[in-house]
Amino acid sequence: MKPTYSKYLTLSAFFLTYLFISCGSNEPIGGSAGNVDEVNPEVTSIVLSSNSNTVNLNDTITLNLVTNTGEQVTSSAEFYLDGVSISSNSYNFSSEGTYVFTAIYDGLTSNELTFTITENNSNELTSITLSSNLSSYYINDVATFTVTGNDGIDYTDEASITLADGTILTGNTYDTTTQGTFTFTATYNSFVSNETLINVLPSPVSFQKNVLIEDYTGTWCGWCPRVTYGIKLVEEETENAVPVAIHVGDAMEVAGVGPLVSYFNPSGGYPFANLNRTTSWNYPEPNNIGQVINFTNGGADLGISINPTLTGNTMDIQIEVKFGIDYSLAELALVVYVLEDDLIYDQSNYTSGYSYGSADPLVNFEHDYVFRASLTDLFGDPIPQSSTTADNIFVQNITTSVPSNVSDSDNLSVVAIVVNSSGNGTPGSSNSAINVRSAYFGETQDLQEL
Template structure:
């Protein structure tokens, strides 16, 4: 009997022990009752939720776009499938919503008995026509500048990924062969742009291309992805004898009422041959790049190099046109290598100019607007 009694006691003790280890309670056996041993009393429980956009909106949200949402717990658990999402106070089916008009959307969510405390504000833009975006790169360079091939190489790398760039090589610094800094393609008018460090690559006439440029080509390429520029350009250049006629059209997809919107039109020349100093490892790392091909070289500006004013009352779907007639620049070597770059700038909130859009065209082209 004693043996049987001892056996029963042992069985009960084991049962209690195993029961404690397999319990679904929040206790952890250390007496703090938090379920995870950190003493905060919350374990993995969800105590708050937030709603966020889960679809890509890098290029903005426009009327007619479908947006996807996700509901996340404070412990980073995705509870979207078990939550109810509301847009402007009305519950939607599932987690997607198709916008119908421009404006602001207030998005909230509820999971079990927990609701979002801060609504997600979603701005929806008017779905006017959008134009292919071309990035302007103004490369301040010189044949005497040993570090300038670094930017030339970076531009070549960008061209391998996109053709949506308008490159202008602005050569400086001296036109006198007997002086230091001599460059046979020097463009004196660029002095007013205030660049004194070479190389300098201005992106959309605002920010500088981050050094080292060949390692930062995404800074350029990423700006061409969205294709949602609010204005587009179309250029028609023609040549008759020594006379250039360049027609530039600009179409606006939204009302423009800017105080300092300007048009810049450049004449460029490719395939100009001259030796180039090289202190870089690019192009084989040789110190002199003999008979180096210089492209996109600025030969003339048909406008003020800082831009000519545009009317400040351009409205949606209006087209601004201007035609330039001029002689071929006297410094041009081969008219077959000429091209035109046009771009329109505005001022940002700090008063600095930036290019809204640009375009490059060759003589004989008759471009149309690139509307998306």
């Protein structure tokens, strides 16, 4: 240990010198304190640690030594195992037993580090397992494989993955170009994995994707013509949009529509338009036509056809839904609306800059796609899960009278919507539309397979 009296001599000498200088200058007291030599704290102890607290048979540890002042002194220390000097600060546990490490630096002895190694805590590699990210794929999907050792280490990059015919994969992926069942194994050093089977299915049928626009509106709503005009612009760009005008608080309101309105328009603000039931059409709607059209891009996993006929006052409607993929684990429902065009009522109008002009009201305004009745529950009637398997066609036949609130049956159309009915209208459920279709009476439709 260093003698402590030297500190006092140094400090006393400094104080006298400093006092002399300060008396003959204008420097404030403390102005030259930066010239004092710092006194390093004493090293009184050393702490030994390792890079890992958990070690197994055949693991290597690295020892580290630090003084109580925080100085790293590993390279200047001597290390001991069970009291015997070892040549470096790293050690490999090649056999079972109890190991006690210490270190000495500048006459100081460290704490002890003790490790007990048994075969039970050995993570020696003895086997590898091959797994795939899925068990079934469609043609042109990519299967991805992983090779994992019993020691928990990922050996995918170092392993070879082989198809049953002897083909060795490049990397850990396989392009599924042919239908069938395929077997794979992996090898790493002398280890061979389990066999992993994948099933490659035919490419699923895809269908035209249509978008549902539900416009919550009323003749009293002066801003509602803005959405009506937005729908007009959408129809100029695509034939794959299905508008529905749900009137509230005017002569076209349908009794019993309240639960639908309160569920999808809980704020009660108007106008309000939803896309596929659960996505709000962004304001101002005429400036966001692209948002609607984007819903029609790509293919849908189910297709819908409607073939309605009208005989006198009787509506016969056949709806078919074909499933391109297996939906049997989902809860799907079918919603069927009856709409009417060419209903003439004055419309309040607070808008300007659109094709309707700024007149208020818009006298004898033509209202189209007006909701007149739901032939199912507003949130949909369940489709049996046994009917929603891949390539199956679910058929719904409806025979009923023309709704009593219809003004002219020649202007009627039918809308069919397949929704994810999880929760069936209860808060937190999805109720999003998977696909939608509309048809006028007398029209013949196919399923829009792509």
